[in-house]
Amino acid sequence: MNLLTGEGFWSPLVWLALAVAVTALTWWFRSKGRQDYKKGTEQATPFLSGEPMPEGVHVGGQHLYWGFVEALRPFVERIRAFHTGVVVDYVTWLVVMLAVVFLVVMLS
Amino acid sequence: MSWTVHVPILTIAVPLLGAFALPLMAKVHRRLRDLWLVGVGAFTVAMIVTLAVQVFTGGVQVYTLGAEAADATLGPEGFPIRIMLVVDAMSAFMALIAALLGGAALVYALGFVEEGKGKTLSMSLFLLLWAGMLGLKLTGDMFNFFVFFEITTVAACGLIGFRAWESRSPEAAFKTLVMYILGGLLVLLAVGVLYGQYGALNMAFLSSQIQGGALDRIALGLLLGGLLMKAGAVPMHMWAPDAYGEADANTAIVLVANTQAALYGLFRMVFTMYGGASTPAVGWLVTALGALTILVAVLMAVIQTDLGRLIAYGAVSQIGFMLLAAGVGLATLATRPEFGRVALQGGVFHMFNDAACIGLLLLCAGAVRRAAGTGDLRSLGGLAHTEVWTSGFFLLGALALAGIPPLNGFASKLMIYQSSFRLSPILTALAVLASILLLAVFVRAFQGAFLGPRRNLEGGQPISPAMLAGMAVLAVVVIAFGLVPDLVVRHMVAPAADALWTGRDVYLAAVLGG
Secondary structure, eight states, X not given: OOEEOSSSEEOHHXXXXXXXXXXXXXXXXXXXXXXXXXXXXXXGSOOBTTBOOOTTOXXXXXXXXXXHHHHHHHHHHHHXXXXXXXXXHHHHHHHHHHHHHXXXXXXX | OOGGGGHHHHHHHHHHXXXXXXXXXHHHOHHHXXXXXXXXXXXXXXXXXXXXXXXXXXXXXXXXXXSSSTTOOSOTTSOOOSOEEEEOHHHHHHHHHHHXXXXXXXXXXXXXXXXXXXXXXXXXXXXXXXXXXXXXXXXXXXXXXXXXXXXXXXXXXXXXXXXXXXXXXXXXXXXXXXXXXHHHHHHHHHHHHHHHHHSOOBHHHHHHHOOOOHHHHHHHHHHHHHHXXXXXXXXXXXXXXXXXXHSOHHHHHHHHHHHHHHHHHHHIIIIIISTTTOOHHHHHHHHHHHHHHHHHHHHHHHTOOBHHHHHHHHHHHHHHHHHHHHHHHHHTTTTOHHHHHHHXXXXXXXXXXXXXXXXXXHHHHHHHHHHHSOOBTTTOOOGGGTOHHHHHHHHHHHHHHTTOTTSHHHHHHHHHHHHHHHHOHXXXXXXXXXXXXXXXXXXXXXXXXXXXXXXXXXXXXOOOHHHHHHHHHHHHHHHHHXXXXXXXXXXXXXXXXXXXXXXXXXXXXXXXXX
């Protein structure tokens, strides 16, 4: 039942068995923690950097990994500049790539 | 003669006939049209499965049109002149992908495409696109390859531009049409060059003649240009997010299959037709384009705010993984074949896996649009409260696409990582990094669309059971292929990859004899 991957093998069933074991272990550790959590009290309200949060606020997807996205932005903006949405540019890229393909195919 | 001999032609003819007869059925009664649609879909899927079983158990199947016998491939002068379908394990494997996505799209469309918004014509174009894709994958001659290429172009662009009343669909359809037509012209030019050189259009015959001369290389360059564009390789990919993002969900997943059909064409040309004449440089070119496609598409996905376009860039990135695997296979064909074979198997396996998880995500995006009335991640939120099944399917598809074990995407990506490492560790590092980025992108999308408090979004409509059934079909594949990858690889993927890797002689012998 093992998939040979060139350098080794992959067995999803073994992985699943390990995942179940790790989950059980984690649950056991968690069960040993504090028992004074009460649903519906202040303990259950979201915590966002200590700021007071009004009812029903959702941290939307665009805010998730904010720093990570900002760090990537300089690279992404350069790539986005090529995506003009103009069909003439699309054709230009096709011609450029055709030239590259021909260079490789004819010179190799 | 057993009827099963005719299965290859029935696989194409049934959806083709179904497409043209559908408007006539609709004239009689809507219910008759829907029955016809379901019947054609079920029969086509049954034919594809039968064909795949025949090929995987009995070897290459040849069907010669107009001949006294289906396997009479050579004319009176010992020359393969007739139109021919040649189905080896790779063709059958690709047909199974078309069956999966076409079947899921059809079930989904029954509950998704609304009456009064061109349902009959939309479904006619869908069947035409399905027939075109299947023809592209089963044909054994170059001219019909071009003909089916054009059929898919016409049908795909018609479907992309279908929602002319509510979005930017016509613009996306126009851009796609321009690119597809140019790609088709490049393929036609290549067909002309090869015909002028050898006076033949049969792929097996051409393969036996091609020696790698200047004209052969010109034809290869033209084919690579046209097929890489239609496959969505960066920087010729820009039509793809426009098309996937603007098309209906049931259309978008068939477009994924159509893109993979172009990739199949690329594999068929470089491995089967030019198998003895292509150089490692072509492999390196495909590898470089694969790496570039992965990187650019994932980075572009990071900044998308529309769910459809985000998934579209995810789909383009997966094409990069397949190109990377094929490139590694080509580059190591002569020097390190043991790793090249694993790379190609990984790439072929990833085609099926990508079809299932990207298809699932695109259907989920359609369901989100239906339930919330928008696909804008800045407006969405809290859908998991009401759309529990769609939330689960989306999460499943996203995790599989990012390559999280034990889902199907992990197994094929692992094969690609380990084999590409032998060519260059940088390639593996890039591919792993892209998968991590992809996971982050889809976690953001899930958080944005499904988590958080309930929102009252205007314009939402309920998700129909048929839509959920379409998604469930793909979800089952995502889980099942992840749990038993060894069985899938042994019985389906390895024969398909080997048909390209070492099966060239078998392919030629099936057509030319000897």
